[in-house]
Amino acid sequence: MLGLLVAERDGEPHVLLQAKAEPGNIDGIQLSPTVQATRSNYTRVHRGGATRYLEHFTGPGRGRVLVDSLQSEQGAWFWRKHNRNMVVEPVGEVAEHPDYRWVALRTVRRLLRVDHLVNMDTRSVLGCLPPESTSVAEASVAEASVAEASVADASVADASVADAFVADAPAPRSLTSWLIDAKQSCPWRTRLVPLADVRGWTRTATEIAADSGRSFRIIAVRVAAGTREVRQWAQPLLAPGGPGLAAFLCRSTGPVPRVLVRARTEPGLGDLVEIGPTVQWTTDTGPATPEEAGPFDAMALTGDTARVRFDAELSEEGGRFHRAATRYRVVEADDALDDLLDDARLPADYRWLTVPQLRALVVRGQHVNVQARSLLACLAAPPPP
Amino acid sequence: MLGLLVAERDGEPHVLLQAKAEPGNIDGIQLSPTVQATRSNYTRVHRGGATRYLEHFTGPGRGRVLVDSLQSEQGAWFWRKHNRNMVVEPVGEVAEHPDYRWVALRTVRRLLRVDHLVNMDTRSVLGCLPPESTSVAEASVAEASVAEASVADASVADASVADAFVADAPAPRSLTSWLIDAKQSCPWRTRLVPLADVRGWTRTATEIAADSGRSFRIIAVRVAAGTREVRQWAQPLLAPGGPGLAAFLCRSTGPVPRVLVRARTEPGLGDLVEIGPTVQWTTDTGPATPEEAGPFDAMALTGDTARVRFDAELSEEGGRFHRAATRYRVVEADDALDDLLDDARLPADYRWLTVPQLRALVVRGQHVNVQARSLLACLAAPPPP
Numbered sequence: 001m002l003g004l005l006v007a008e009r010d011g012e013p014h015v016l017l018q019a020k021a022e023p024g025n026i027d028g029i030q031l032s033p034t035v036q037a038t039r040s041n042y043t044r045v046h047r048g049g050a051t052r053y054l055e056h057f058t059g060p061g062r063g064r065v066l067v068d069s070l071q072s073e074q075g076a077w078f079w080r081k082h083n084r085n086m087v088v089e090p091v092g093e094v095a096e097h098p099d100y101r102w103v104a105l106r107t108v109r110r111l112l113r114v115d116h117l118v119n120m121d122t123r124s125v126l127g128c129l130p131p132e133s134t135s136v137a138e139a140s141v142a143e144a145s146v147a148e149a150s151v152a153d154a155s156v157a158d159a160s161v162a163d164a165f166v167a168d169a170p171a172p173r174s175l176t177s178w179l180i181d182a183k184q185s186c187p188w189r190t191r192l193v194p195l196a197d198v199r200g201w202t203r204t205a206t207e208i209a210a211d212s213g214r215s216f217r218i219i220a221v222r223v224a225a226g227t228r229e230v231r232q233w234a235q236p237l238l239a240p241g242g243p244g245l246a247a248f249l250c251r252s253t254g255p256v257p258r259v260l261v262r263a264r265t266e267p268g269l270g271d272l273v274e275i276g277p278t279v280q281w282t283t284d285t286g287p288a289t290p291e292e293a294g295p296f297d298a299m300a301l302t303g304d305t306a307r308v309r310f311d312a313e314l315s316e317e318g319g320r321f322h323r324a325a326t327r328y329r330v331v332e333a334d335d336a337l338d339d340l341l342d343d344a345r346l347p348a349d350y351r352w353l354t355v356p357q358l359r360a361l362v363v364r365g366q367h368v369n370v371q372a373r374s375l376l377a378c379l380a381a382p383p384p385p
Numbered sequence: 386m387l388g389l390l391v392a393e394r395d396g397e398p399h400v401l402l403q404a405k406a407e408p409g410n411i412d413g414i415q416l417s418p419t420v421q422a423t424r425s426n427y428t429r430v431h432r433g434g435a436t437r438y439l440e441h442f443t444g445p446g447r448g449r450v451l452v453d454s455l456q457s458e459q460g461a462w463f464w465r466k467h468n469r470n471m472v473v474e475p476v477g478e479v480a481e482h483p484d485y486r487w488v489a490l491r492t493v494r495r496l497l498r499v500d501h502l503v504n505m506d507t508r509s510v511l512g513c514l515p516p517e518s519t520s521v522a523e524a525s526v527a528e529a530s531v532a533e534a535s536v537a538d539a540s541v542a543d544a545s546v547a548d549a550f551v552a553d554a555p556a557p558r559s560l561t562s563w564l565i566d567a568k569q570s571c572p573w574r575t576r577l578v579p580l581a582d583v584r585g586w587t588r589t590a591t592e593i594a595a596d597s598g599r600s601f602r603i604i605a606v607r608v609a610a611g612t613r614e615v616r617q618w619a620q621p622l623l624a625p626g627g628p629g630l631a632a633f634l635c636r637s638t639g640p641v642p643r644v645l646v647r648a649r650t651e652p653g654l655g656d657l658v659e660i661g662p663t664v665q666w667t668t669d670t671g672p673a674t675p676e677e678a679g680p681f682d683a684m685a686l687t688g689d690t691a692r693v694r695f696d697a698e699l700s701e702e703g704g705r706f707h708r709a710a711t712r713y714r715v716v717e718a719d720d721a722l723d724d725l726l727d728d729a730r731l732p733a734d735y736r737w738l739t740v741p742q743l744r745a746l747v748v749r750g751q752h753v754n755v756q757a758r759s760l761l762a763c764l765a766a767p768p769p770p
Contacts, residue, residue, distance in 0.1 A: 001569075039569075068562045070656075084565060177453045180469060184386075184424075192576065270655055271455075364749060 001084045003035035003057040004125045005094060006066065006105070014102040016053070016094065017122065022318030023223045024237050026325060030119040030315060031111065034100070052097060056090045063090040067128045069365035071373065072274060074316065075266025076282060077216065077238055079192065082270070082366060085125050105129075112381040115313045116325070120374065123314065127373030128362055131355060131380035178351055179367070182263035183273045190267050214288075216240045219322060239322035243313060245284040246277045246371040247300035247329040248379070249341075250309070251352070258352040259379070260333070260341070264369055265291065274369040275361060278350070284327050295340060295347065300331055307332040310378045326371065328378050355379065386469045388420035388442040389510045390479060391451065391490070399487040401438070401479065402507065407703030408608045409622050411710060415504040415700060416496065419485070437482060441475045448475040452513045454750035456758065457659060459701065460651025461667060462601065462623055464577065467655070467751060470510050490514075497766040500698045501710070505759065508699065512758030513747055516740060516765035563736055564752070567648035568658045575652050599673075601625045604707060624707035628698060630669040631662045631756040632685035632714040633764070634726075635694070636737070643737040644764070645718070645726070649754055650676060659754040660746060663735070669712050680725060680732065685716055692717040695763045711756065713763050740764065 005016040020032035037051045055061040067087035074081075096102060108126070112118050118126075195203070200211050208218040222234045249260040264276030279300040280292065287293035302308065309330040316324035333341055343352060353361075358376060361367040368376075390401040405417035422436045440446040452472035459466075481487060493511070497503050503511075580588070585596050593603040607619045634645040649661030664685040665677065672678035687693065694715040701709035718726055728737060738746075743761060746752040753761075 065559055065562050068559065068565055070565060070568070084569060174450055174453065177450050180453055180455060183455070184469060 001035060001037055001039075001057065001086065002033050002121045002125050003053070003086045003088060004033045004122070005053065005056055005063075005090050006087055007089060007094065007102070009102055009104075013105045015105055015108060016096070016100055017103050017108065018100050020099065020119070021225065022119075023221050023235065024320065024322040024324065025119075025318035026116045026315050026323050030318065031103075031108070031117060031122055032119050033122050033125050036121050036319075052100070053094070056088055056094070057086050061091070063088040067125070067363070069128060069363055071124060071128075071362075071368075071370070072269055072366050073124075073370050075264075075269035075272075075274070075369065077240075077321070078268045080268055080270050083121075083124070085128055087125060087129060106382070109377075109381045112314075112378055113310070113312050113384060116315045118377075119315060120317045120370065123374040123377040124370055126377035126380070127368075127375075128359075129380075130359060131376070175351070175353070175357065175361075179263065179273070179275065182349060183271050186265050186272050188265065188267065188272055190272070214241060221322070237322040238320060238324070240282070240324045242283045242285065243325040243327055244371075245279060245281040245300070245327050245329070246375060247279040247331060248372075248375045249278040249296055249299060249331055249333045250379075251333050251341075252309075256354050258354050259358065259375075260296070260346075261351055261353055261358065261372065262294065263349045263351075266369070269369070270366060275353075275358070275367060275372055276369045277372050277375055280369075280371055294350075296350075299334060299337065300329060302331055302334075307334065309383075310381055312378070314374065326374075328371075328375055330375065330379060386420060386422055386424075386442065386471065387418050387506045387510050388438070388471045388473060389418045389507070390438065390441055390448075390475050391472055392474060392479065392487070394487055394489075398490045400490055400493060401481070401485055402488050402493065403485050405484065405504070406610065407504075408606050408620070409705065409707040409709065410504075410703035411501045411700050411708050415703065416488075416493070416502060416507055417504050418507050418510050421506050421704075437485070438479070441473055441479070442471050446476070448473040452510070452748070454513060454748055456509060456513075456747075456753075456755070457654055457751050458509075458755050460649075460654035460657075460659070460754065462625075462706070463653045465653055465655050468506075468509070470513055472510060472514060491767070494762075494766045497699075497763050498695070498697050498769060501700045503762075504700060505702045505755065508759040508762040509755055511762035511765070512753075512760075513744075514765075515744060516761070560736070560738070560742065560746075564648065564658070564660065567734060568656050571650050571657050573650060573652065573657055575657070599626060606707070622707040623705060623709070625667070625709045627668045627670065628710040628712055629756075630664060630666040630685070630712050630714070631760060632664040632716060633757075633760045634663040634681055634684060634716055634718045635764075636718050636726075637694075641739050643739050644743065644760075645681065645731075646736055646738050646743065646757065647679065648734045648736075651754070654754070655751060660738075660743070660752060660757055661754045662757050662760055665754075665756055679735075681735075684719060684722065685714060687716055687719075692719065694768075695766055697763070699759065711759075713756075713760055715760065715764060 006013050008014075016034040018032040018034065018036070019029050020036070021029050034053050035051060035057060037054065056063050065086065065088055067085060069085050070082045071085045072082050108118065108122070112123070195208070201208060202211055206219065210217075217239045218236055219239050220234060220236050224232050251258045260278045261275045262278055262280070263273050264280060265273050278296050279294060282288040282292065287297070309332060311327070311329050313325050313327045316326060339345060355376070358368065358372075362373060362376065391398050393399075401419040403417045403419065403421070404414050405421070406414050419438050420436060420442060422439065441448050450471065450473055452470060454470050455467045456470045457467050493503065493507070497508070580593070586593060587596055591604065602624045603621055604624050605619060605621050609617050636643045645663040646660045647663055647665075648658050649665060650658050663681050664679060667673040667677065672682070694717060696712070696714050698710050698712045701711060724730060740761070743753065743757075747758060747761065
């Protein structure tokens with residue numbers, strides 16, 4: 001579970017963050033949500049200490065739940081992993097502890113621009129909050145209901161267009177049908193196989209690695225720590241070949257700002273397909289597979305700084321991955337490419353969404369992948385000074 | 386895919402049904418949706434004929450989509466099966482064919498009371514439509530948006546209650562948190578194993594059966610048919626031990642009518658847990674497992690006909706199951722048992738929902754199991770004459 005406590009302090013929403021070291025982290029300590037615990041952590045299978053602040057998220061002491069959803073994580077690396085993402089307003093005052101601080105939401109969003117500081121779990125939860133929230137009330141379920149309505153509104157809008165053309169044109173697909181079409185047209189079938197049967201991979205005394213050397217490796221680390229639930233342990237980590245790339249093309253001009261999303265197929269996702277960024281590369285040197293390539297790759301990598309709204313290299317989960325980094329970019333689409341970006345001309349796996357539409361899908365759970373949720377958090381970062 | 390065409394004819398919505406035989410059907414022919422096809426059917430892997438009317442649901446000829454969702458089927462019998470459920474208003478007139486007839490929606494709903502007539506696939510799709518729909522417009526996405534709003538409204542209502550008590554009481558759980566809590570507290574883990582490793586089951590020349598004789602059997606049938614896509618084939622079927630039971634307790638009195646649902650755990654469901662009926666037994670002679678038993682079993686089986694709003698024995702999918710039947714009941718809750726039915730006293734896995742709330746969850750897909758969707762269809766059956 002990834003749990004974030006949020007409360008009004010000094011007239012603006014603050015969140016309770018933990019400064020936390022993970023064995024795979026770049027730069028050691030990063031900003032983590034209030035609670036970041038696997039089921040075995042918080043049910044104390046490993047006989048570690050109790051998880052601090054957990055009582056605000058589960059059981060009779062639970063506060064007011066603002067966000068609660070099951071979200072996928074890296075479908076290229078995990079087999080059907082999902083994590084509960086919760087934002088809770090606690091009942092009464094909650095005191096800080098040495099590794100925990102109440103930080104203004106505005107400040108956290110500014111810190112997203114610092115490389116390797118706000119960790120993946122925090123970004124995933126922030127991606128579930130409305131970007132404009134400047135009070136706890138705005139960050140609350142009332143916003144969620146607006147967001148829920150947005151998906152429906154989009155369908156209604158589609159429907160009224162259809163009404164106008166029903167005699168001579170097919171109805172445009174609703175957002176829901178677009179995503180189900182993508183799932184249904186995916187030809188992949190996945191099943192678990194014994195590790196010994198996987199061709200092209202070799203297990204040595206120290207790692208499991210692809211013979212080609214071009215993919216990730218599974219390594220192991222021994223960890224000694226003073227503040228973790230268990231003080232010493234050894235564990236496997238997945239070490240990627242290099243940093244990845246995740247980018248949103250966006251349109252801030254026009255009546256409604258929009259982002260360009262792509263239906264993304266990943267073998268470890270429950271339904272195989274979720275909504276991903278415009279561009280998502282496993283390594284930032286280029287598409288790792290033909291499926292990763294797309295017509296907007298060059299635009300996402302533009303050097304034209306006037307069009308780059310966000311650009312930072314951030315870490316993926318340091319408890320599972322060894323020095324895994326992704327370059328996150330939000331890039332204003334080039335008006336010169338209007339033709340390519342026109343709805344009718346977009347390839348079938350792309351679609352323009354408003355931010356409220358995208359958030360409404362996030363709230364449903366298991367519809368928007370972790371890279372796109374990170375980018376949603378980054379979209380809310382204030383402009384650099 | 387299960388696809389139902391709906392169109393306004395003679396001032397009321399009609400649906401295009403197929404009179405269809407399936408090898409496992411009780412009474413041979415049942416009323417099936419317009420399109421009922423597996424992917425291998427409609428992509429013609431088996432080199433059968435083209436699927437009739439499919440063009441209204443996929444590709445450029447698709448009509449106006451009123452319902453589009455991925456739904457689970459029997460999680461006790463299928464491994465992670467899901468089926469796309471679509472309701473589409475076609476563009477232009479659609480002609481009948483010998484096995485197909487336009488039938489008034491009102492009539493189909495009346496026919497639900499006839500044993501083994503409206504098949505499971507039709508019920509599943511009907512369960513996605515608003516029960517009160519008396520015009521195509523009411524059955525359309527506009528209704529879906531109302532339904533979407535309902536889930537959110539429920540959260541907002543919860544939140545305002547929380548606001549009133551936030552100083553001294555924990556917030557009531559939202560509907561979403563209730564379902565995620567149920568998923569998270571499920572201790573089951575599932576994985577596929579070789580058939581030869583399954584203990585307590587024996588494979589003979591003619592069947593795979595439990596040694597105890599108390600569960601289903603896998604049998605095989607040879608089929609010769611004149612109207613199916615392929616004229617002759619052999620296939621396995623799952624033969625249950627006897628008819629099952631699925632029942633909703635409901636409350637028609639009070640400000641808002643409600644039904645009592647139970648979070649139901651089934652090994653073949655993707656998330657293991659979905660929303661099910663108040664009572665669901667694999668065989669109608671009693672709970673097959675301790676988990677199937679519950680405090681409302683006797684109430685669901687009441688012989689007090691004044692309280693029974695619906696009671697019929699209907700078939701499950703005859704293309705996969707051999708003579709699988711379920712007794713579907715909708716029973717008015719007994720006021721004498723108010724204490725037991727009070728929200729605060731309900732066991733954690735039960736919850737009262739309004740019909741719009743339940744439908745909103747159906748529309749999301751993979752939230753409401755197939756028995757509960759059948760019961761939703763039955764709830765819309767007009768009272769017997």
